[in-house]
Each structure stands twice: as C-alpha cells, then as structure tokens.
Amino acid sequence: MGGGISGISAALDLAAAGQHVHLVDNGFDLGGIVARLDKYYPTDHCAFCTLWAEIRRCKENPSIFVHTLARVESLEKNHHVFQAVILKLAPVIDPELCIFCGRCKDACPRGAARPIWEHAYPPFYIIDRDRCGDCRSCADVCPTKAIDFDREEARFQVPVDEVIWSAGFSEVSLEPLKEYGWGTHPDIMTSLEFEAWKAEAGENRGTILRHSNKAVPRNIAFIQCAGARDLKFLPHCSAVCCMHALKQAQWVRRRNPAIDCVILYTDLRTVGRDYYGYAIRAIEGKGVRAVRGRPSLIYPLPGSDGIAVKFEDTLTQTREIWKFDMVILNGNLQPTIPALPRGYAVPTLATEGRVTRLFESYGHIMTPAHVTESAVHASSAALRSIMEGKK
Amino acid sequence: MPKVTVFLCDCFGEIGKVIDLESIRKRFNADPAVDGVTITESLCLASDVERALSAIHDRGIGKVLIGACSPYGRMEFVRLGLVKKGAELRHVRTVDLREGCAWIHRKDPEGAFRKAASQLDMELALLQNMQDSKDITVRLQQETLVIGAGPAGLSAACGLARLGFRVHLVERGSAPGGLLNIISQAYPGGESGSEKIGLRLEEVSRNHHISFYGKTRVVSVKGQAGDFKVTLAGPEGKTGLRVGAIVLATGARILFPQGLHGYGKLKNVITQMEMERQFSTGKPACRTAVFIQCVGARNIDRPYCSTICCPLSLKNAMRIIDEIPGAKAYVLHRDIMTPGSILEAYYRKALEKGVQFIRFDAARPPGVLGEGQVGEVQVFDAISGVTRTIETDLVVLSTPLIADPESAALARMLEIPVDKYGFFAEVYPNHPVETLNDGIFICGTARWPVSSDQAIAQGEAAAMKAASFLGKKMVSALAMSRMPDQKVGHASVNSDACTGCGNCMAVCPYGACRLQRMGNRSVSRVIKIRCKACGNCVSVCPNGAMQMPELNDRAVCQMIRRAFREVR
Numbered sequence: 031m032g033g034g035i036s037g038i039s040a041a042l043d044l045a046a047a048g049q050h051v052h053l054v055d056n057g058f059d060l061g062g063i064v065a066r067l068d069k070y071y072p073t074d075h076c077a078f079c080t081l082w083a084e085i086r087r088c089k090e091n092p093s094i095f096v097h098t099l100a101r102v103e104s105l106e107k108n109h110h111v112f113q114a115v116i117l118k119l120a121p122v123i124d125p126e127l128c129i130f131c132g133r134c135k136d137a138c139p140r141g142a143a144r145p146i147w148e149h150a151y152p153p154f155y156i157i158d159r160d161r162c163g164d165c166r167s168c169a170d171v172c173p174t175k176a177i178d179f180d181r182e183e184a185r186f187q188v189p190v191d192e193v194i195w196s197a198g199f200s201e202v203s204l205e206p207l208k209e210y211g212w213g214t215h216p217d218i219m220t221s222l223e224f225e226a227w228k229a230e231a232g233e234n235r236g237t238i239l240r241h242s243n244k245a246v247p248r249n250i251a252f253i254q255c256a257g258a259r260d261l262k263f264l265p266h267c268s269a270v271c272c273m274h275a276l277k278q279a280q281w282v283r284r285r286n287p288a289i290d291c292v293i294l295y296t297d298l299r300t301v302g303r304d305y306y307g308y309a310i311r312a313i314e315g316k317g318v319r320a321v322r323g324r325p326s327l328i329y330p331l332p333g334s335d336g337i338a339v340k341f342e343d344t345l346t347q348t349r350e351i352w353k354f355d356m357v358i359l360n361g362n363l364q365p366t367i368p369a370l371p372r373g374y375a376v377p378t379l380a381t382e383g384r385v386t387r388l389f390e391s392y393g394h395i396m397t398p399a400h401v402t403e404s405a406v407h408a409s410s411a412a413l414r415s416i417m418e419g420k421k
Numbered sequence: 422m423p424k425v426t427v428f429l430c431d432c433f434g435e436i437g438k439v440i441d442l443e444s445i446r447k448r449f450n451a452d453p454a455v456d457g458v459t460i461t462e463s464l465c466l467a468s469d470v471e472r473a474l475s476a477i478h479d480r481g482i483g484k485v486l487i488g489a490c491s492p493y494g495r496m497e498f499v500r501l502g503l504v505k506k507g508a509e510l511r512h513v514r515t516v517d518l519r520e521g522c523a524w525i526h527r528k529d530p531e532g533a534f535r536k537a538a539s540q541l542d543m544e545l546a547l548l549q550n551m552q553d554s555k556d557i558t559v560r561l562q563q564e565t566l567v568i569g570a571g572p573a574g575l576s577a578a579c580g581l582a583r584l585g586f587r588v589h590l591v592e593r594g595s596a597p598g599g600l601l602n603i604i605s606q607a608y609p610g611g612e613s614g615s616e617k618i619g620l621r622l623e624e625v626s627r628n629h630h631i632s633f634y635g636k637t638r639v640v641s642v643k644g645q646a647g648d649f650k651v652t653l654a655g656p657e658g659k660t661g662l663r664v665g666a667i668v669l670a671t672g673a674r675i676l677f678p679q680g681l682h683g684y685g686k687l688k689n690v691i692t693q694m695e696m697e698r699q700f701s702t703g704k705p706a707c708r709t710a711v712f713i714q715c716v717g718a719r720n721i722d723r724p725y726c727s728t729i730c731c732p733l734s735l736k737n738a739m740r741i742i743d744e745i746p747g748a749k750a751y752v753l754h755r756d757i758m759t760p761g762s763i764l765e766a767y768y769r770k771a772l773e774k775g776v777q778f779i780r781f782d783a784a785r786p787p788g789v790l791g792e793g794q795v796g797e798v799q800v801f802d803a804i805s806g807v808t809r810t811i812e813t814d815l816v817v818l819s820t821p822l823i824a825d826p827e828s829a830a831l832a833r834m835l836e837i838p839v840d841k842y843g844f845f846a847e848v849y850p851n852h853p854v855e856t857l858n859d860g861i862f863i864c865g866t867a868r869w870p871v872s873s874d875q876a877i878a879q880g881e882a883a884a885m886k887a888a889s890f891l892g893k894k895m896v897s898a899l900a901m902s903r904m905p906d907q908k909v910g911h912a913s914v915n916s917d918a919c920t921g922c923g924n925c926m927a928v929c930p931y932g933a934c935r936l937q938r939m940g941n942r943s944v945s946r947v948i949k950i951r952c953k954a955c956g957n958c959v960s961v962c963p964n965g966a967m968q969m970p971e972l973n974d975r976a977v978c979q980m981i982r983r984a985f986r987e988v989r
Contacts, residue, residue: 046892
C-alpha cells in the first residue's frame, strides 16, 4: 500500500524472491514524493532519474500487479489470509494510450489538461477534474482515443498473505498556524511547493523567481520546524526537512549566487552519511546562512515589498525583524497513518515485536525517514513478511 | 550479415508534420544493408508491434532499427515487446525522432530532417558492425557468509537462514553481540543488549542452517558474485568456503578521547561506553553528571555526526535522574540530533524529567576543570550568552563511532569502496546495502553509524537483497545490470594484442579486469559477471586490445564517419 520509494523497493524485493505483489498507489503514477522532487540529497541528482529504472522494473515485472489511482477500501483477516478490496478509479486519460502529443492541452479552454510531472518519463497528460468544464473537446482531438470521460471505476477483491503499509507522509495544511502566514501571500510557500516552483523542468525552467511577480528575489528565508516539534500542532520532528532546506538553499545559491539564503533552524539535524559534510559545504562553501531562531510572526508587507519575519536570533540574543522576498516553510509533514481495526497498532522501529502485528510498516510512516532509511525499511519489511509467511 | 529492418513511427503525425518520413524511407530503402522500411502510424500501442512484425515475421526477427520517440519513454516497452517476439535486446536500436528531432527543431524542418537521417544512419552503421559478446551463465552458490555477529550480522544471518540459505557467521571476538555487549540498555526501548538480540542469538545456536565461527577472521576472498572462494582462519586452523553472497557487518570502533577534556588526566572523566559498563554492573556514583556531546566529532578531523551519541546521552542522563535520588544531569550539546517521531519524543521525555540542556558553540568548547578529580565544568551557554559553571563529580564524553581499523583491508580484499571516513560505501542512496561489487552487501555501523534498531533493519535488508540475488539460482552475465534490461555486452580482450600494461585494471570501478599469466607474460582478462560495460577499459587500452564487441572500434568509427557525412 503506497508506491513511493519504499513500496517500489519492497515490491521488487518480494518479486525477486518469488512472491506475487499487488502494489497499490493512489497517485496517477508510481514514485510517490521522490518522483515529485526536482533534486535529491545528498547527491543533488535529479530525483526522478534515480527512481525511473525502478518504476519501470515494477511495471515490467510479471509478478508485480501495479494498481495506480487505487486504494484499499477494506482489509479483513480470515484464517490467516487477508481479503483486500481494492477500488481503482478510472483515469480520464488512459496512461497506457497517451502518447504525450499535447493536443488535449491545446484543445482545453480551461487549462485542465496538464502533464503529470514535467520531468517524469514516460510522460503522460492528466485531466485536473477541478478545472475541467466537461466540454470534452479534448476527447475529440485525441489521436489514440485515450480520453474517455465515461470509464467506470473498478472494485475487486484480492486474497493476500501479508500487508505492507508504505503510504509515506502527507503535507499538513499550515493554515491553522496563523503566525506562519501561509496562504496570505503567494511568496510564502511550503518547501514542496517551492520544490515544484524552482524545478529545472518547471514553469520557470529552473530560474529562481518570486512566486508573486516573477521578479528575481533578493533573499529567501527557509523556516525550519514550521508546525513541527510543536506541542500545539505536530509534536514530532519531520527528520527530512533540515537536509531538504539545505539542499534547496544551496541549489538556489548555485543557480543564482546573488540571492541570499537564510535558514532559520532550531537544531540542524544532519544524521546520515556525510549529511553534516553536506551542511558544511552549503554553509561554508556556498554561503548559505544558518541562523538559530524560530519565527514568532511572519507577515506580508503592503504592496510587493516582501515578507517580514520576526524572530530572535538565539545565539546572539537579539530580536530581529528581517525582510525577505520569499519565505519557505519546512516541517509540516505527517505520516499517513491507516485507520486500523481495534487492538492493532502501526509497528514502529521502537515497538518491534511488542505490538499486535497487522501490518509491516516502513518508510516515512514508521518514523520520518530519508530515502536511504526508507529503502532499508522496505527491504527489511519484505524479508519479515516472507519469514512470516514461512512460519 | 543479417539485414536490418527499419521501422519509422509517425506518432499520429507528431513526427511526420516536421520530418518528411517518406524521403527517409526512400533513402534507407536504397541502402543494401536495409531489409525494408516500414512507416507506421504508431508503434507503442497495444497491437502495434505485432502488426508491424507481421510483415517480417516469416523471416524471423534479425536486427531492428526504430525511429520513434525518446528511448526513456515508451520505446523501452516496444523493445521489450520485440524481445518477447524473439528479437535480441541489443539488436534492437532506437533513434529519438520525436523529442530529439521533430519537437525540438519544430521551426527548422530541414535541420530536423538532417539530424534524423544522420542519427538513423549512425545507428544503422552500429547495427551492421556490431559483434556479439559471448554470454556466460553461472550457477550461484546457495551458501552465504556473514562477517561480524553484532546486531546487524545476527539479523542478516537469521534472515538468510529462515529463507533456507546456509549461513556461515564469522566473528573475530569469542561471542556474538558486537557493540550491544557493551551497552547496558538500548535506546529508546530500554531493553538490555541481550534482550534486544536474545531471540536471534538463540536462533543462531538452534538453527542448523547457521554455523558460527568464533575467534575467526576472513583471510582471503577470491571470485565474484555467485561464487566467492573464502578462506577463514580460526582456532582450528584454516577453513575454505564457497559462498554466493557475502554480508559485511563488521561494525565500528568508538573514538578514544585521549587528551580531550581532561580524559586520562582527571579521574571521573569517562567515556559514554565506560558509563555503559558502570550501568551494567551497578550504577555510577555521582551527584551531578555532565555529558559533553560531539567530543572529537563534527570537527575538522571528523566532520560527521555519529548519530547515536545524542540518544545515548539522553538515555543515560535520564537513568542518572531516575536511579540516583537527587542527582542532576546536564547535557552540553551543539545540535540535539533526535530526528523523527520516536527520538523527538525521547528528547521531550528527557526535558520533562529535568535533564538540563546547555547549547555550546563549537568555537568555545566546555572546559573541564579540577585537580586529579573533576571539580567543575565551565561552559559558555550559547542561548543565554553567559558562562556557566557547573559543579560536578562526573563528566561523560560522547565520542563518535569511527571506522574499524580492519575495514580498509577488508574493503581491499572484497574490492568495495569506502567513503572518506573509512566506512563501507553503498552503490547509491536508493540502494543502501548494495555495493559496487555485486554479491557483497553492507549493513550496520560498518556502513555508517546507526542505532541498534536501524542496524537490525539493515541486516534484514542485506539478507533480503542477498536472498533475492541467490534465489535466481542461475544468472547470465548479460543480466548483471542495474538497469531494467540487460547491459549491452561486456568488454573482451584480444590476448595477442594485450601487453599486460594494467591500465584497464586501474580504471575499472568494478574490479572486472585482472592480469593473468599466459605463458611467459601477463595478459588482461575480463570477469564477465563483474563487467558493467562502462567502457573505461576500452578507452585507456593503448593497443586496442580491449574491445566492447557491441561498440567496437570499427563500429564507432563508422558511426563517426556517418555523423559527418553530408545529408542531402
């Protein structure tokens, strides 16, 4: 359940060990969050490229049944076998048939047809149902008849021996935390929004621009722990944000050294192979500034004059109000926890063997995890589920 | 020489609206090497491949050249579709006419045509001059070797044994357990080391698939993935093994902080591990304990975070408070490294228990003062900006895990790289337990400092990867590729032309080139299972003795010639 980096890794391992796997993902394609990222730490490579081969391996493997746009509706255990009911929504554009010619995009009067991700390969178009006016002019121009508005969703039941939950994390809206000002100004973005905005294949072809007026920003603030490590909101640490912010900040500096990048952090958590070295290279080598402080208030200034960030630099004990052209909020990530029957819990690393097992879980859902850890958890969960089956 | 069948995909007009496919067809039809050119409306939809093939099917599929869209897109599935119909993957070449020619040169149809024709021409030359690598198939030994019996090694051994593989578990110490033997309690669960791995220890002694070799070292490893010949040296002399895969779980050492913060000079300045020993046998006698983090880590010598020291200090600080009535604990830290939900909750618990946290600046490390015995610790509190003096009778230094001194020799023996700190390096972050040398897997603190939970998970991951590799039973050299399909071929040596200079050995990242005695001279030999067809060796060979048959010199020269031939 979940076709991100963990789900893909586990499915491939299980298939290699001779198991049959149903890989269920609610997105248009496999890949999860990593496929959406423009860059990937610590290598700064294209994130999708690293995953591309693996996504294809999943699709080509005769033992892996990939269900995209699907979710598991119910799961019941009977005599050691789960009956999983999978609901597969029908895409308007069949990815198997879409050749990415773009005629639907040209025909759509409301801009509802768009590529799934600019940098994904093989690419295909999807219809954004929120924007779609149902004129169906796209269906007429599609040369391969990939577009059909009347496809029906399918519901089917599969018996499975083991369930592995790898739904990863989802973003939590920062709207309730008024002090961060998210939603009040287009230049206040979450880090995943910014990742898509600054993407090499994105709207601006990698040029770093302000979201509001497409001017080159003079400076960008990266706010860490926005919503996280906060007893009022998300008490946990999202683990990946420090490296994510360092990655974005150093990339911005690499793209345009004139842009000043400031990371406002509490603890700069760089736990992983050479992550601390990565931080040092970003700070000392690329001139990213790391300031220890947590903003008390972020608010847009009148006109397009920028965003004010009020905080205390806790290492110099000075109160500051700095003006930034863009503010990137980092930390609002929450594991996608399934609704479980009573008496069950999602196992975490810390509770190995002490909870009533229903699922193996891994990846970000177990504890917020980097790609490397997620891949480790995935293989480990794959092994455990095979061992469970052999008992 | 078999002729080449050419398919040109129009992609519903996407290509044809810019490039005149009919002229291209005429051009290639005239070429004697070409056996018919077919223009199709599409190639990648359901029955397209079959329809296209029906024209040539009675003759069987030889070499195929396709002009269509990007090879990174749907073309890969078309190639695989052709393979299912009997083609050889390396005999199916594609040229990117859509993204690479028609779309990007939309405004210059003339140029797009020239580019398309040139590229098709080049690939045709390649297909004509391509030779075939001789593939070999090897049987994979179904036994495995696990080096190191700490938490990672134990979990790898148990995992492999449960999946039915015979496991040889080698430990240089006398008993299994690794670093967990020193630790009184694991964080964050609070189990003792033996509780943590108890079930696995029991399994090692009980499961007849596992042979445990105590006080034993690996002295030599020869061979390659699927068939390693290993020699062990133990109390009973030397043992020879043949194993299909090796899991490296040799662990790490802990930095000894001689001379730092008064260690060795002042009594009651101890390391975290000495504190663990004190807790194992009883409890330390102290009223106030001061933990100093990042001793010898995150500095110029060792610019990395050792991961486990912050949670270990949290654990021991909480134990001091819990077990010694009225005692106080201070943690002097730089950044508290407790990422994630579990460790962050652990940190919060320590705060609630009254552990005092003082952040210091790396440039102004804490001073440990006293004569013969610790009296006080002076620290500049970076958050309040004042220097604080803490009276204390115990200072605990958190030193990082460092690469084991034997790691370097092992890495050379197994031909895998180490990172700049001496830990074993993985092939890519997505593949955290695999190494550049297939069949060798790394886990635990030998790979990078990790908690015992993570080490166990990595051990299992390594077992899974080893099992899925060995589970194939037989493997062909061409299939030993990290990419979805097979590799193009492997390098091969013309022994008559080889002078044995060893250049190829020096540049091969996979250890695939070897010098071998032949008569009275040495010549290079390629281990096909290891070769990844990167071509490094071919480019450095001064005599042209090293060749990639699929991309041999003749083929490449022909391609270059055609690239510069005028297209009319």
